[in-house]
Amino acid sequence: MKTPKAKTWLTTLPLVALAFVVALSLASCAGEETTTTTAPAGSTETTAAPTGPVTLVATRNNDPNSLDPADEVTVGGGLESQVAFYERLINIGDPSGELEPGLAESWDASPDALTYTFKLRQGVKFHDGTEFNADAVRFTWQRIMALEGAAAQYWQPVKDVVVVDPYTVQIVLSQVSPSFLATLAGQRGIYMGPSPAAVKANETTPGDWAKDYFRDHESGTGPYTLTSWTHDQELVYEKFPEYWRGWDGEHVDKIIHRIVKEPATARLMLEKGEVDIAADDLPIEIVDQMKDNPDIVLKRDPTTTLTQFTFNVDKKPTSDVRVRKAIALLFDYDTAIEGSFKGYAKRVYGPIPSSVWPPIPEEAVKYNRNVEEAKSLLAEAGYADGFTLKLSGMDILNYKSLFQILQQNLAEANIKLDVEMTTWPVLFEKLQKPKGEKPFDMASYQMWAAIPDPVDILMWWHTSAITVINPGWGTSETDKMLDDANSTMDQAERERLYSQVIMKLNDDCPGIWVAEVEHVMVYKPWLKGYEYIPYYHGLVNWYNLSIEGKES
Amino acid sequence: MKLYYLIGRRILQVIPVFLGVTLLTFAVSHSIPGDPARAIAGIYANEQTVEAIRHRWGLDRPVYEQYGIYVKGLVQGDLGVSIQSRRPVMDDISDRLPATIELALFALILMCLIGIPVGVVSANWRNKLPDHLSRLFVLIGGAVPTFWLALVAQLVFFRYLGWLPSGGRTSDMIASPSHISGLYLLDSALTLNGAALVDSLEHILLPGITLALAGITSITRMTRASMLEVLQRDYIKAARAKGLSRRKVVLKHAFKNALIPTVTILGMMFGSMLSGAFVVEWIFSWPGLGSLAATSITNLDYTTIMGVSVVIAFVYVLANLVVDVSYMILNPRIRLE
């Protein structure tokens, strides 16, 4: 039995070896061939009108979790790919937060602000060829609610979705929600699809809403369709010929979304021209090293992202407001912005970024480095000899130096800072412990507003968020202000209430607000049409991109 | 008969080890702090959503129940569903396995091509300059931090020389070879796709060499030790006394016999390389099991962490088993014990 087996192996081995040799020798001829054929193709592109498909190569740092908009709503988890396939009813058009039509051509609210009526665009097709209409909107809502996936939270205030006619749909709320339209349009907006017909066709068991299928398939109305997905390697999108906006003007025909986990590698590939755009946030340290490279565009835009430290207000010594203030006064903000953020950030004086209303009130307490005052505050609180604090921070590259700056600043007042850096899920488990049980003295993470409304960032100071990320701060008084602000449509009143909350926060100092960071997108000069909208942080509008004047 | 009994007993011994492996992976991965349900839901999710997700993934059940469910699934070849990708862990793993196998095999072959000759040279010129040099080389190979070497390789061969790509498995402009075995080198060779073969080769070279260098130590040491041992055997001495040239004795008689133990440890090296590629895969964006393990750890994807560990442990234990059994068959002395 043994010998024949060995023999077949012995005979196949040389065969395989031979195949290698043949293939390699073919390559040496073919290699020249391919270079000679691709080179002119590239050069004609630059001189004459582009012929053949235009391909864009972008990088991303991980494999998406899921392409199903009902299931995955995070940037980094798949949302940045989903936006190539799926669209929202309304969009945020520019950095000011102005709403503009998407799949809905127009919309209006009832006087009691409980019913929103949307007029849908006609002639929009899903990628499976079926038509997008009011039924599809209702179906999307039903599917998300039935799957109880991550997207269900955004439909929380929605009581019903009513089909009025094929192109008119009403969304009925159970309570007034001043930020509802913004939520619909924002980054974590509500994406329409997959198409009802495709869902029905791909259910493994009737009624499972094809949740398995749509993890790695799609059927949206967006500009691109998914061609292939090789896990941990790349996703390929190709244009959907029947896209309702049409394909006039400059667009790309094919997008290769490469997964490059190592930011330094992504940078090298970009510099060598192997990729056109590094489409997710590269660490600022990496970006900064490309600033002198004429072949790379660094597009800088203000974001709504805050970098902050929060205090555990239930644990000594940070339960003492004087200690918290002293730490806020010890921190060297300017060095942090120059050093950790390499200048790609702006000082912020309160719990809200400057791009979101209301502005931080003039009379609010502001903290700048003042070591003497800090020391006297600490002495007053009885901590002249210092103490040890535990900081749990998020493992972001530039936070490492940020924490070390704080460490050094605090040492001036004999405060020892133990720094522990973890990934988000691990940090999160600590943050969401109930009041009084949080296992840290200070925490650090970033926070952003994904809709042009303060509710998105100030709601975390509500006591109901203590089991989420609020470090234990808040009273029934501040809760009431936040609740009231979120249940009235009176803009002036909301502004007044939110300003009061900000005043309170600055006064009580449950956190140190360090900076609002800039978003820097890096790409090749031949890439055109990129625009950053803060509320779509991390998402690229693939349809608007084009490649012009790329040399091969 | 005795041999079969011994082999049978050795195979049976694997079962409790496997059970222990699942228990250990389960215990360790569940003591990693973190809340996977929250990780799925995202920071903005409210308590209800998180609760619903927790329930859906069975994360709200008692730990022993979760373990029971896990083992039950395992027996049926079901590693559970990835918290991160929501796909069966088995699918995620089998998608990445070919890439890792290809890299490990490539590195293994490199290791043999370099390690065995160096070991022979070392043994043949024992305590002379070639021996010292080769031992130094091997010692350096065992002392260099793999993660650092990977970075240096990128710096030199990509950044400065520009000879090789920095990472990934293929270039965008060259289509992946048609899928036969999933090993791109083999597939492109079999389909006589020269361009793809060159491309695959270029991509695998840096991670392959990096990975190989770390393992050369064992191979060379083993070859050297068994060569020395064989060279002292009586039949070798007899062959020399008979007047055969030293060269002939070394290459023809000693080498062949000395190779057996070296080959047997290759099986185990392969098992350990499946995971040794961990950091290398990460740095070179190699879409394999190591990358999957790394992401699942950062994302607290328990089921994938467990799945990958169990699969790696499985391969490891199996490789050990094969080595032990083949040893029993090859070596009559052990059989007799």
Added chain:
Amino acid sequence: MSDRRDEPQHEPAASGGLDGPLVGSVLAATPGGPAGTSLTTIAEDSPTYAAARKRYARERRMKRLKFSWYLLRRNPLTITGLIIVLGLVLVALLAPLIAPHDPVKLDMLNSLQPPSSKHWLGTDEVGRDILSRIIHGAGISLRVGILAVLSITVLGVPIGLVAGTFGGWVDTLIMRVADIFLAFPQLVLALAIATALGGGMQNVIIALAIAGWPWYARLVRGLVLSVRQEAFIEAARVSGSSWRRVMLRHVMPNSMGPVIVQASMDMGYTILLAASLGFLGIGVKVPTPEWGLMINAGRPYFMDQWWVAGFPGIAILVSVLGFNMLGDGLRDLVDPRSRG
């Protein structure tokens, strides 16, 4: 049993792949031969016997030491290793005296400076002197290495002794548990345990000990099994010594040689493992100048400011190399086969 020593690899599972310490080749090593076998002619209770025995032992020891020293000297690699290790220890002890700058003091204005006369190895991303950090890091790596190897030994040796001495189901149970741990590559297991324990130097040492003990348990068990069969143990047993006494007086000392050699060889490997954990962000915390952590911090700058991650890597390489060279030489002393 004795013929096993002719097989350099008779315990293939223990001979270690990429991840395991190289136990197999040492496993077969003969512990120093039992003393006193040639003295049977003198009556055992006479004072002459005791004196002669003492003198004989001393002479023997001296001879062996001299021979060992000769063997050590003969191999330039071993001497180099010794010099490196001694140098490392010296640097670690004198770190505060010889480091030109404060290893943890930030100087943001001077970040990422290339090597110069002021900063011989340049500065890192927050302006600290890399040379000073490497010098201070030597102590950390040494401490982690020593403590981890010590913990592994303390954990693994007794377990191996118990398994080997008692045999039977105790042995089977212990060895199966060891198999379970051995089924995981050491780095992966240490990584998972350290993560579960929450990182930090102490937890890294614990994790390394948990991941590493089975290698020593197996090694010691093998040694015990072979020693058990030796004539003098049999004799001791027959003469009525308790197992405890036999174990402590005879088995332990005879097993120590290979264990010490193995430990010295594993020092380098353990330092490397600890550095890998540091690189993966699990070891010690900022601003501690741990070498692996320094490479991690310098990784994003590597393509332009290669010195930030480059020099700590060389520091690891040289130290581990030193330990490996020394360990290799020591093994030659104990393992006559590879000596030649």
